[in-house]
Amino acid sequence: MQYLPQFLDLKSRPVLLVGAGEVALRKLETLVRAQAQVQIVALEVHPEVATLVAANPSTLQLEQRGYVPTDLDGRWLVVAATADRQLHQGIANACEATQTWLNVVDQTDLCSAIFPSIVDRDPVLVAISTGGSSPTLARLVRGWIEDRLPQSLGRLASFIGSKRREVSAALPVVQERQHFWERLLASPLQEMALRGKTEAAEAEFTAQLAASVDPAIERKGSVALVGAGPGDPELMTLKGLRLIRNADVVFYDNLANTELLDFARRDAEKVYVGKKRAFAGIRQDEINALLLTAAQAGKQVVRLKGGDPFIFGRGGEEIQVLADHEIDFTVVPGISAALGGASYAGIPLTHRNVSQSVRFVTGHRSSDRTNMDWPELAKPGQTLVIYMGLPGLSDIMQNLQAQGLPAATPAALLQRVTLEDQLAVVGTVANLPERVASAEIRGPTLIIVGEVVRYRVAGRLQMPTL
Numbered sequence: 001m002q003y004l005p006q007f008l009d010l011k012s013r014p015v016l017l018v019g020a021g022e023v024a025l026r027k028l029e030t031l032v033r034a035q036a037q038v039q040i041v042a043l044e045v046h047p048e049v050a051t052l053v054a055a056n057p058s059t060l061q062l063e064q065r066g067y068v069p070t071d072l073d074g075r076w077l078v079v080a081a082t083a084d085r086q087l088h089q090g091i092a093n094a095c096e097a098t099q100t101w102l103n104v105v106d107q108t109d110l111c112s113a114i115f116p117s118i119v120d121r122d123p124v125l126v127a128i129s130t131g132g133s134s135p136t137l138a139r140l141v142r143g144w145i146e147d148r149l150p151q152s153l154g155r156l157a158s159f160i161g162s163k164r165r166e167v168s169a170a171l172p173v174v175q176e177r178q179h180f181w182e183r184l185l186a187s188p189l190q191e192m193a194l195r196g197k198t199e200a201a202e203a204e205f206t207a208q209l210a211a212s213v214d215p216a217i218e219r220k221g222s223v224a225l226v227g228a229g230p231g232d233p234e235l236m237t238l239k240g241l242r243l244i245r246n247a248d249v250v251f252y253d254n255l256a257n258t259e260l261l262d263f264a265r266r267d268a269e270k271v272y273v274g275k276k277r278a279f280a281g282i283r284q285d286e287i288n289a290l291l292l293t294a295a296q297a298g299k300q301v302v303r304l305k306g307g308d309p310f311i312f313g314r315g316g317e318e319i320q321v322l323a324d325h326e327i328d329f330t331v332v333p334g335i336s337a338a339l340g341g342a343s344y345a346g347i348p349l350t351h352r353n354v355s356q357s358v359r360f361v362t363g364h365r366s367s368d369r370t371n372m373d374w375p376e377l378a379k380p381g382q383t384l385v386i387y388m389g390l391p392g393l394s395d396i397m398q399n400l401q402a403q404g405l406p407a408a409t410p411a412a413l414l415q416r417v418t419l420e421d422q423l424a425v426v427g428t429v430a431n432l433p434e435r436v437a438s439a440e441i442r443g444p445t446l447i448i449v450g451e452v453v454r455y456r457v458a459g460r461l462q463m464p465t466l
Protein backbone atom coordinates (compact mmCIF):
# COMPACT_ATOMS: atom_id res chain seq x y z
CA MET A 1 0.00 0.00 0.00
CA GLN A 2 1.67 3.19 -1.18
CA TYR A 3 -0.67 5.60 0.64
CA LEU A 4 -2.34 5.35 4.04
CA PRO A 5 -5.97 6.47 3.73
CA GLN A 6 -6.78 9.09 6.35
CA PHE A 7 -9.47 11.74 6.77
CA LEU A 8 -7.95 15.07 7.78
CA ASP A 9 -9.76 17.56 9.95
CA LEU A 10 -8.63 20.77 8.24
CA LYS A 11 -11.31 22.97 9.73
CA SER A 12 -9.70 26.38 10.50
CA ARG A 13 -6.22 24.93 9.96
CA PRO A 14 -3.76 26.89 7.78
CA VAL A 15 -3.22 25.52 4.27
CA LEU A 16 -1.16 27.04 1.49
CA LEU A 17 -2.31 26.92 -2.13
CA VAL A 18 0.31 27.95 -4.69
CA GLY A 19 -1.40 28.78 -7.98
CA ALA A 20 -4.85 30.09 -8.77
CA GLY A 21 -5.65 28.68 -12.22
CA GLU A 22 -8.35 26.25 -13.24
CA VAL A 23 -6.73 23.19 -11.62
CA ALA A 24 -6.06 25.11 -8.42
CA LEU A 25 -9.73 26.10 -8.44
CA ARG A 26 -10.83 22.42 -8.16
CA LYS A 27 -8.51 21.93 -5.18
CA LEU A 28 -9.68 25.15 -3.61
CA GLU A 29 -13.33 24.06 -3.87
CA THR A 30 -12.49 20.89 -1.96
CA LEU A 31 -10.54 22.83 0.66
CA VAL A 32 -13.47 25.20 1.09
CA ARG A 33 -15.78 22.22 1.71
CA ALA A 34 -13.30 21.04 4.36
CA GLN A 35 -13.47 24.53 5.95
CA ALA A 36 -9.70 24.99 5.82
CA GLN A 37 -8.03 28.38 6.32
CA VAL A 38 -6.42 28.83 2.89
CA GLN A 39 -3.71 31.28 1.91
CA ILE A 40 -3.48 31.49 -1.90
CA VAL A 41 -0.40 32.90 -3.64
CA ALA A 42 -0.36 33.20 -7.41
CA LEU A 43 0.83 35.46 -10.20
CA GLU A 44 -2.35 34.97 -12.22
CA VAL A 45 -5.81 34.47 -10.83
CA HIS A 46 -8.73 32.64 -12.49
CA PRO A 47 -11.89 34.74 -12.16
CA GLU A 48 -13.74 31.91 -10.39
CA VAL A 49 -10.98 31.73 -7.78
CA ALA A 50 -11.45 35.44 -7.18
CA THR A 51 -15.21 34.93 -6.85
CA LEU A 52 -14.73 32.08 -4.38
CA VAL A 53 -12.32 34.20 -2.31
CA ALA A 54 -14.78 37.09 -2.29
CA ALA A 55 -17.54 34.73 -1.11
CA ASN A 56 -15.42 33.33 1.75
CA PRO A 57 -13.51 36.33 3.15
CA SER A 58 -13.00 34.83 6.60
CA THR A 59 -11.34 31.58 5.42
CA LEU A 60 -9.64 32.45 2.11
CA GLN A 61 -6.86 35.00 1.58
CA LEU A 62 -5.46 35.72 -1.87
CA GLU A 63 -2.14 37.46 -2.57
CA GLN A 64 -1.26 38.08 -6.20
CA ARG A 65 2.50 37.56 -6.11
CA GLY A 66 5.15 34.88 -6.47
CA TYR A 67 5.71 32.13 -3.90
CA VAL A 68 8.38 32.73 -1.23
CA PRO A 69 9.75 29.98 1.06
CA THR A 70 8.35 31.65 4.20
CA ASP A 71 4.85 30.95 2.80
CA LEU A 72 5.28 27.43 4.16
CA ASP A 73 5.57 28.59 7.76
CA GLY A 74 2.88 27.11 10.00
CA ARG A 75 1.03 25.21 7.25
CA TRP A 76 -0.48 21.78 7.87
CA LEU A 77 -0.84 21.11 4.18
CA VAL A 78 0.51 22.66 0.99
CA VAL A 79 -1.00 22.32 -2.48
CA ALA A 80 1.10 23.29 -5.49
CA ALA A 81 -0.97 23.79 -8.63
CA THR A 82 1.02 25.86 -11.11
CA ALA A 83 2.54 25.02 -14.49
CA ASP A 84 6.07 25.58 -13.15
CA ARG A 85 7.74 22.21 -12.49
CA GLN A 86 10.91 23.79 -11.15
CA LEU A 87 8.90 25.73 -8.60
CA HIS A 88 7.08 22.52 -7.63
CA GLN A 89 10.41 20.75 -7.07
CA GLY A 90 11.61 23.59 -4.82
CA ILE A 91 8.39 23.49 -2.78
CA ALA A 92 8.66 19.70 -2.53
CA ASN A 93 12.23 19.94 -1.17
CA ALA A 94 11.17 22.52 1.39
CA CYS A 95 8.11 20.51 2.51
CA GLU A 96 10.25 17.40 2.92
CA ALA A 97 12.70 19.34 5.09
CA THR A 98 9.93 20.83 7.25
CA GLN A 99 7.77 17.65 7.32
CA THR A 100 4.80 19.37 5.76
CA TRP A 101 2.23 17.36 3.76
CA LEU A 102 2.34 18.32 0.08
CA ASN A 103 0.07 17.72 -2.85
CA VAL A 104 1.40 18.61 -6.27
CA VAL A 105 -1.08 18.58 -9.10
CA ASP A 106 -0.20 16.07 -11.85
CA GLN A 107 3.18 15.20 -10.27
CA THR A 108 2.52 12.16 -8.14
CA ASP A 109 6.25 11.63 -7.58
CA LEU A 110 6.41 14.88 -5.60
CA CYS A 111 3.29 14.21 -3.51
CA SER A 112 3.30 13.12 0.11
CA ALA A 113 -0.49 13.60 0.12
CA ILE A 114 -3.01 13.00 -2.65
CA PHE A 115 -6.59 14.20 -3.07
CA PRO A 116 -8.88 11.22 -3.57
CA SER A 117 -12.04 11.11 -5.65
CA ILE A 118 -14.89 11.62 -3.21
CA VAL A 119 -18.41 10.29 -2.87
CA ASP A 120 -20.03 12.74 -0.50
CA ARG A 121 -23.09 11.73 1.49
CA ASP A 122 -22.16 13.91 4.41
CA PRO A 123 -21.42 12.77 7.09
CA VAL A 124 -20.65 9.59 5.14
CA LEU A 125 -17.63 10.06 2.89
CA VAL A 126 -16.05 7.53 0.56
CA ALA A 127 -12.59 8.37 -0.75
CA ILE A 128 -11.18 6.58 -3.80
CA SER A 129 -7.58 6.58 -4.90
CA THR A 130 -5.72 4.78 -7.64
CA GLY A 131 -2.42 5.94 -6.14
CA GLY A 132 -2.20 8.61 -8.83
CA SER A 133 -2.08 6.02 -11.62
CA SER A 134 -5.36 7.03 -13.26
CA PRO A 135 -7.64 9.85 -12.14
CA THR A 136 -10.06 8.74 -14.90
CA LEU A 137 -10.31 5.26 -13.42
CA ALA A 138 -10.82 6.80 -9.96
CA ARG A 139 -13.74 8.82 -11.38
CA LEU A 140 -15.21 5.68 -12.96
CA VAL A 141 -15.00 3.80 -9.66
CA ARG A 142 -16.57 6.79 -7.96
CA GLY A 143 -19.47 6.54 -10.43
CA TRP A 144 -19.99 2.87 -9.54
CA ILE A 145 -20.07 3.72 -5.84
CA GLU A 146 -22.27 6.79 -6.40
CA ASP A 147 -24.83 4.51 -8.02
CA ARG A 148 -24.85 2.17 -5.06
CA LEU A 149 -25.22 4.64 -2.20
CA PRO A 150 -28.65 6.12 -1.54
CA GLN A 151 -28.68 9.91 -1.92
CA SER A 152 -30.13 10.27 1.55
CA LEU A 153 -27.50 8.09 3.26
CA GLY A 154 -26.39 11.15 5.20
CA ARG A 155 -29.81 11.36 6.85
CA LEU A 156 -29.49 7.80 8.09
CA ALA A 157 -25.95 8.44 9.36
CA SER A 158 -27.04 11.57 11.21
CA PHE A 159 -29.97 9.75 12.78
CA ILE A 160 -27.75 6.91 13.97
CA GLY A 161 -25.12 9.38 15.17
CA SER A 162 -27.68 11.19 17.30
CA LYS A 163 -28.53 7.92 19.11
CA ARG A 164 -25.05 6.68 19.97
CA ARG A 165 -24.97 8.02 23.51
CA GLU A 166 -28.39 6.68 24.38
CA VAL A 167 -27.47 3.24 23.06
CA SER A 168 -24.13 3.21 24.91
CA ALA A 169 -25.92 4.00 28.15
CA ALA A 170 -28.61 1.34 27.62
CA LEU A 171 -26.26 -1.39 26.35
CA PRO A 172 -22.89 -1.03 28.10
CA VAL A 173 -21.46 -4.32 26.72
CA VAL A 174 -19.68 -3.63 23.39
CA GLN A 175 -20.79 -6.85 21.69
CA GLU A 176 -24.43 -6.33 22.62
CA ARG A 177 -24.20 -2.84 21.22
CA GLN A 178 -22.70 -4.04 17.99
CA HIS A 179 -25.40 -6.66 17.62
CA PHE A 180 -28.05 -4.02 18.29
CA TRP A 181 -26.73 -1.67 15.59
CA GLU A 182 -26.54 -4.49 13.07
CA ARG A 183 -30.17 -5.46 13.72
CA LEU A 184 -31.32 -1.87 13.73
CA LEU A 185 -29.67 -1.02 10.45
CA ALA A 186 -31.21 -4.08 8.79
CA SER A 187 -34.68 -3.19 10.11
CA PRO A 188 -37.36 -0.93 8.55
CA LEU A 189 -35.71 1.93 10.43
CA GLN A 190 -33.15 2.08 7.63
CA GLU A 191 -35.87 2.80 5.09
CA MET A 192 -37.67 5.23 7.42
CA ALA A 193 -34.56 7.30 8.14
CA LEU A 194 -33.47 7.30 4.49
CA ARG A 195 -36.88 8.65 3.49
CA GLY A 196 -36.86 11.26 6.24
CA LYS A 197 -39.75 9.65 8.15
CA THR A 198 -38.26 10.78 11.42
CA GLU A 199 -41.25 10.08 13.65
CA ALA A 200 -41.58 6.51 12.42
CA ALA A 201 -37.80 6.04 12.72
CA GLU A 202 -37.87 7.33 16.32
CA ALA A 203 -40.67 4.91 17.21
CA GLU A 204 -38.84 2.01 15.58
CA PHE A 205 -35.62 2.91 17.37
CA THR A 206 -37.35 3.11 20.74
CA ALA A 207 -39.10 -0.24 20.20
CA GLN A 208 -35.91 -1.98 19.06
CA LEU A 209 -33.84 -0.61 21.91
CA ALA A 210 -36.48 -1.67 24.43
CA ALA A 211 -36.50 -5.18 22.89
CA SER A 212 -32.72 -5.38 23.14
CA VAL A 213 -32.66 -4.29 26.78
CA ASP A 214 -35.53 -6.58 27.73
CA PRO A 215 -35.63 -9.86 25.72
CA ALA A 216 -39.21 -10.44 26.97
CA ILE A 217 -40.39 -7.70 24.59
CA GLU A 218 -41.25 -9.09 21.15
CA ARG A 219 -39.33 -7.83 18.15
CA LYS A 220 -41.27 -6.64 15.13
CA GLY A 221 -40.44 -8.07 11.77
CA SER A 222 -41.34 -6.71 8.35
CA VAL A 223 -41.85 -7.93 4.81
CA ALA A 224 -40.67 -6.46 1.52
CA LEU A 225 -42.24 -7.73 -1.69
CA VAL A 226 -39.42 -7.19 -4.14
CA GLY A 227 -39.90 -7.33 -7.89
CA ALA A 228 -37.00 -9.32 -9.32
CA GLY A 229 -37.66 -8.43 -12.96
CA PRO A 230 -38.17 -10.99 -15.71
CA GLY A 231 -34.80 -12.74 -15.52
CA ASP A 232 -31.69 -10.65 -16.23
CA PRO A 233 -30.44 -9.99 -12.67
CA GLU A 234 -29.13 -6.56 -13.69
CA LEU A 235 -32.73 -5.41 -14.06
CA MET A 236 -33.21 -5.52 -10.27
CA THR A 237 -33.67 -2.11 -8.62
CA LEU A 238 -31.04 -0.72 -6.23
CA LYS A 239 -33.66 -0.60 -3.51
CA GLY A 240 -34.58 -4.24 -4.04
CA LEU A 241 -30.91 -5.22 -3.82
CA ARG A 242 -30.46 -3.31 -0.58
CA LEU A 243 -33.42 -5.08 0.98
CA ILE A 244 -32.14 -8.49 -0.15
CA ARG A 245 -28.77 -7.69 1.45
CA ASN A 246 -30.51 -6.86 4.74
CA ALA A 247 -32.93 -9.78 4.82
CA ASP A 248 -32.96 -12.50 7.47
CA VAL A 249 -34.98 -14.68 5.14
CA VAL A 250 -35.73 -14.60 1.42
CA PHE A 251 -38.73 -16.47 -0.02
CA TYR A 252 -38.38 -16.97 -3.77
CA ASP A 253 -40.04 -18.87 -6.57
CA ASN A 254 -39.06 -20.16 -9.99
CA LEU A 255 -39.65 -16.90 -11.87
CA ALA A 256 -37.10 -14.94 -9.83
CA ASN A 257 -33.51 -15.42 -10.96
CA THR A 258 -31.72 -17.34 -8.21
CA GLU A 259 -28.49 -15.41 -8.95
CA LEU A 260 -30.08 -12.64 -6.90
CA LEU A 261 -29.90 -14.86 -3.82
CA ASP A 262 -26.11 -14.45 -3.90
CA PHE A 263 -26.65 -10.89 -2.69
CA ALA A 264 -28.31 -12.10 0.51
CA ARG A 265 -26.25 -12.48 3.69
CA ARG A 266 -24.55 -15.82 4.01
CA ASP A 267 -26.51 -16.60 7.16
CA ALA A 268 -29.85 -15.54 5.63
CA GLU A 269 -32.39 -18.32 5.06
CA LYS A 270 -33.35 -18.84 1.42
CA VAL A 271 -36.66 -20.60 1.10
CA TYR A 272 -38.09 -21.85 -2.21
CA VAL A 273 -41.86 -21.38 -2.42
CA GLY A 274 -42.36 -22.01 -6.13
CA LYS A 275 -44.62 -24.49 -7.76
CA LYS A 276 -41.88 -26.86 -8.86
CA ARG A 277 -39.54 -29.21 -7.02
CA ALA A 278 -40.46 -30.25 -3.49
CA PHE A 279 -42.99 -27.47 -3.22
CA ALA A 280 -45.17 -28.74 -6.08
CA GLY A 281 -48.57 -27.24 -5.62
CA ILE A 282 -47.82 -24.89 -2.73
CA ARG A 283 -50.94 -22.79 -2.27
CA GLN A 284 -51.03 -19.03 -2.02
CA ASP A 285 -52.50 -19.16 1.50
CA GLU A 286 -49.54 -21.32 2.56
CA ILE A 287 -47.10 -18.74 1.17
CA ASN A 288 -49.02 -15.97 2.95
CA ALA A 289 -48.76 -17.92 6.19
CA LEU A 290 -45.00 -18.43 5.76
CA LEU A 291 -44.45 -14.70 5.26
CA LEU A 292 -46.60 -13.87 8.25
CA THR A 293 -44.97 -16.38 10.59
CA ALA A 294 -41.46 -15.20 9.68
CA ALA A 295 -42.37 -11.55 10.22
CA GLN A 296 -44.13 -12.33 13.48
CA ALA A 297 -40.93 -14.04 14.64
CA GLY A 298 -39.22 -10.65 14.26
CA LYS A 299 -37.46 -11.38 10.96
CA GLN A 300 -36.77 -9.00 8.11
CA VAL A 301 -38.38 -10.87 5.25
CA VAL A 302 -37.97 -10.46 1.52
CA ARG A 303 -40.48 -12.06 -0.79
CA LEU A 304 -38.72 -12.09 -4.15
CA LYS A 305 -41.20 -12.19 -7.00
CA GLY A 306 -40.65 -12.49 -10.74
CA GLY A 307 -41.32 -9.32 -12.73
CA ASP A 308 -43.41 -6.84 -10.77
CA PRO A 309 -45.18 -7.98 -7.59
CA PHE A 310 -48.42 -6.28 -8.59
CA ILE A 311 -48.73 -7.62 -12.12
CA PHE A 312 -50.26 -11.09 -12.12
CA GLY A 313 -48.14 -11.74 -9.06
CA ARG A 314 -50.71 -12.00 -6.25
CA GLY A 315 -48.76 -9.34 -4.40
CA GLY A 316 -52.04 -7.69 -3.44
CA GLU A 317 -53.17 -10.79 -1.59
CA GLU A 318 -49.88 -11.09 0.27
CA ILE A 319 -49.88 -7.52 1.57
CA GLN A 320 -53.54 -7.77 2.56
CA VAL A 321 -52.70 -10.62 4.93
CA LEU A 322 -49.76 -8.67 6.34
CA ALA A 323 -51.86 -5.54 6.83
CA ASP A 324 -54.60 -7.59 8.55
CA HIS A 325 -51.97 -8.69 11.09
CA GLU A 326 -50.38 -5.22 11.42
CA ILE A 327 -47.06 -6.30 9.92
CA ASP A 328 -45.00 -3.52 8.31
CA PHE A 329 -44.55 -4.11 4.61
CA THR A 330 -43.09 -2.40 1.60
CA VAL A 331 -43.52 -3.18 -2.09
CA VAL A 332 -40.60 -2.60 -4.45
CA PRO A 333 -41.64 -2.54 -8.09
CA GLY A 334 -39.86 -4.67 -10.62
CA ILE A 335 -39.66 -4.69 -14.39
CA SER A 336 -42.58 -6.71 -15.59
CA ALA A 337 -42.05 -9.39 -18.24
CA ALA A 338 -44.01 -7.27 -20.76
CA LEU A 339 -41.60 -4.36 -20.40
CA GLY A 340 -38.45 -6.47 -20.29
CA GLY A 341 -39.62 -8.63 -23.19
CA ALA A 342 -40.63 -5.75 -25.43
CA SER A 343 -37.38 -3.88 -24.80
CA TYR A 344 -35.11 -6.86 -25.34
CA ALA A 345 -37.06 -7.88 -28.47
CA GLY A 346 -36.93 -4.35 -29.90
CA ILE A 347 -40.73 -4.11 -30.09
CA PRO A 348 -42.10 -0.73 -28.99
CA LEU A 349 -45.22 -1.32 -26.88
CA THR A 350 -46.86 1.81 -28.21
CA HIS A 351 -46.21 3.59 -31.47
CA ARG A 352 -47.87 6.82 -32.38
CA ASN A 353 -48.70 5.54 -35.86
CA VAL A 354 -50.50 2.38 -34.79
CA SER A 355 -51.03 1.93 -31.07
CA GLN A 356 -52.23 4.38 -28.45
CA SER A 357 -52.66 1.98 -25.53
CA VAL A 358 -51.34 -1.27 -24.09
CA ARG A 359 -53.27 -3.93 -22.24
CA PHE A 360 -51.66 -6.48 -19.99
CA VAL A 361 -53.91 -9.52 -20.10
CA THR A 362 -53.74 -12.94 -18.51
CA GLY A 363 -54.31 -15.80 -20.88
CA HIS A 364 -54.53 -18.18 -17.97
CA ARG A 365 -58.26 -18.81 -18.30
CA SER A 366 -58.61 -17.70 -21.87
CA SER A 367 -60.36 -20.84 -23.11
CA ASP A 368 -63.22 -19.76 -20.87
CA ARG A 369 -64.87 -17.36 -23.34
CA THR A 370 -66.98 -15.70 -20.65
CA ASN A 371 -63.86 -14.69 -18.73
CA MET A 372 -62.39 -12.42 -21.40
CA ASP A 373 -63.82 -9.34 -23.03
CA TRP A 374 -62.94 -10.49 -26.57
CA PRO A 375 -64.72 -7.63 -28.41
CA GLU A 376 -62.64 -5.12 -26.42
CA LEU A 377 -59.44 -7.08 -26.89
CA ALA A 378 -59.97 -7.28 -30.65
CA LYS A 379 -60.29 -3.51 -31.09
CA PRO A 380 -57.70 -1.84 -33.33
CA GLY A 381 -55.17 0.82 -32.27
CA GLN A 382 -53.92 -1.02 -29.19
CA THR A 383 -51.28 -3.54 -28.14
CA LEU A 384 -52.08 -6.68 -26.19
CA VAL A 385 -49.50 -8.34 -24.01
CA ILE A 386 -50.76 -11.71 -22.94
CA TYR A 387 -49.15 -13.38 -19.94
CA MET A 388 -49.47 -17.12 -19.36
CA GLY A 389 -50.98 -17.53 -22.81
CA LEU A 390 -48.97 -20.40 -24.30
CA PRO A 391 -51.39 -23.25 -23.43
CA GLY A 392 -54.34 -21.29 -24.80
CA LEU A 393 -52.50 -19.74 -27.76
CA SER A 394 -54.74 -21.21 -30.49
CA ASP A 395 -57.96 -20.32 -28.63
CA ILE A 396 -56.75 -16.77 -28.01
CA MET A 397 -55.85 -16.18 -31.65
CA GLN A 398 -59.14 -17.69 -32.86
CA ASN A 399 -61.23 -15.64 -30.44
CA LEU A 400 -59.49 -12.42 -31.47
CA GLN A 401 -60.13 -13.16 -35.16
CA ALA A 402 -63.74 -14.15 -34.47
CA GLN A 403 -64.25 -10.69 -32.98
CA GLY A 404 -62.88 -8.96 -36.04
CA LEU A 405 -59.12 -8.65 -35.51
CA PRO A 406 -57.66 -9.03 -39.04
CA ALA A 407 -55.89 -12.35 -39.58
CA ALA A 408 -52.82 -10.49 -40.83
CA THR A 409 -52.33 -8.61 -37.53
CA PRO A 410 -48.73 -9.23 -36.44
CA ALA A 411 -48.14 -11.26 -33.29
CA ALA A 412 -45.06 -12.55 -31.48
CA LEU A 413 -44.43 -15.12 -28.81
CA LEU A 414 -41.43 -14.26 -26.62
CA GLN A 415 -39.67 -17.01 -24.72
CA ARG A 416 -37.67 -16.49 -21.50
CA VAL A 417 -37.29 -12.77 -22.06
CA THR A 418 -34.10 -11.02 -20.93
CA LEU A 419 -32.39 -14.38 -20.28
CA GLU A 420 -29.59 -15.82 -22.40
CA ASP A 421 -31.85 -18.26 -24.23
CA GLN A 422 -34.53 -15.66 -24.98
CA LEU A 423 -36.22 -16.12 -28.32
CA ALA A 424 -38.99 -14.55 -30.39
CA VAL A 425 -41.35 -16.39 -32.73
CA VAL A 426 -42.92 -13.80 -35.01
CA GLY A 427 -45.96 -14.24 -37.26
CA THR A 428 -49.57 -13.16 -37.47
CA VAL A 429 -52.60 -13.98 -35.35
CA ALA A 430 -53.49 -16.52 -38.07
CA ASN A 431 -50.19 -18.41 -38.25
CA LEU A 432 -48.49 -17.86 -34.87
CA PRO A 433 -49.90 -21.06 -33.26
CA GLU A 434 -48.55 -23.16 -36.11
CA ARG A 435 -45.14 -21.50 -35.98
CA VAL A 436 -44.93 -21.94 -32.23
CA ALA A 437 -45.95 -25.60 -32.50
CA SER A 438 -43.00 -26.30 -34.79
CA ALA A 439 -40.51 -24.53 -32.51
CA GLU A 440 -39.20 -26.09 -29.32
CA ILE A 441 -40.56 -23.56 -26.90
CA ARG A 442 -39.66 -23.57 -23.23
CA GLY A 443 -41.50 -21.39 -20.75
CA PRO A 444 -42.08 -18.88 -19.48
CA THR A 445 -43.46 -17.06 -22.50
CA LEU A 446 -45.61 -14.08 -23.32
CA ILE A 447 -47.45 -12.99 -26.43
CA ILE A 448 -47.55 -9.56 -28.00
CA VAL A 449 -50.35 -8.85 -30.44
CA GLY A 450 -50.66 -5.69 -32.48
CA GLU A 451 -49.28 -3.63 -35.33
CA VAL A 452 -46.34 -2.61 -33.08
CA VAL A 453 -44.75 -6.02 -33.79
CA ARG A 454 -44.25 -4.81 -37.35
CA TYR A 455 -42.09 -1.98 -35.95
CA ARG A 456 -39.68 -4.42 -34.36
CA VAL A 457 -36.08 -3.27 -34.77
CA ALA A 458 -33.71 -6.20 -34.57
CA GLY A 459 -30.23 -5.02 -33.60
CA ARG A 460 -27.30 -7.35 -33.09
CA LEU A 461 -27.91 -7.45 -29.34
CA GLN A 462 -31.66 -7.91 -29.58
CA MET A 463 -33.61 -11.10 -29.00
CA PRO A 464 -33.10 -13.64 -31.86
CA THR A 465 -36.13 -14.61 -33.93
CA LEU A 466 -37.27 -18.00 -35.15
Ligand SMILES: C[S@@+](CC[C@H](N)C(=O)[O-])C[C@H]1O[C@@H](n2cnc3c(N)ncnc32)[C@H](O)[C@@H]1O
Binds near residue numbers: 255307387418445
Ligand atom coordinates in the same frame (compact mmCIF):
# COMPACT_ATOMS: atom_id res chain seq x y z
C1 LIG B 1 -47.56 -15.41 -12.57
S1 LIG B 1 -47.13 -14.39 -13.90
C2 LIG B 1 -46.04 -13.30 -13.12
C3 LIG B 1 -45.80 -12.07 -13.89
C4 LIG B 1 -44.80 -11.16 -13.22
N1 LIG B 1 -45.31 -10.68 -11.97
C5 LIG B 1 -44.38 -9.99 -14.11
O1 LIG B 1 -44.66 -8.83 -13.76
O2 LIG B 1 -43.74 -10.24 -15.11
C6 LIG B 1 -46.09 -15.44 -14.79
C7 LIG B 1 -46.09 -15.17 -16.29
O3 LIG B 1 -45.31 -14.02 -16.57
C8 LIG B 1 -44.69 -14.18 -17.83
N2 LIG B 1 -43.25 -14.18 -17.64
C9 LIG B 1 -42.56 -14.02 -16.50
N3 LIG B 1 -41.23 -14.04 -16.72
C10 LIG B 1 -41.08 -14.22 -18.05
C11 LIG B 1 -39.95 -14.34 -18.92
N4 LIG B 1 -38.70 -14.27 -18.46
N5 LIG B 1 -40.17 -14.52 -20.24
C12 LIG B 1 -41.42 -14.57 -20.73
N6 LIG B 1 -42.53 -14.47 -19.97
C13 LIG B 1 -42.36 -14.31 -18.65
C14 LIG B 1 -45.15 -15.50 -18.38
O4 LIG B 1 -46.31 -15.28 -19.15
C15 LIG B 1 -45.47 -16.25 -17.12
O5 LIG B 1 -46.35 -17.33 -17.35
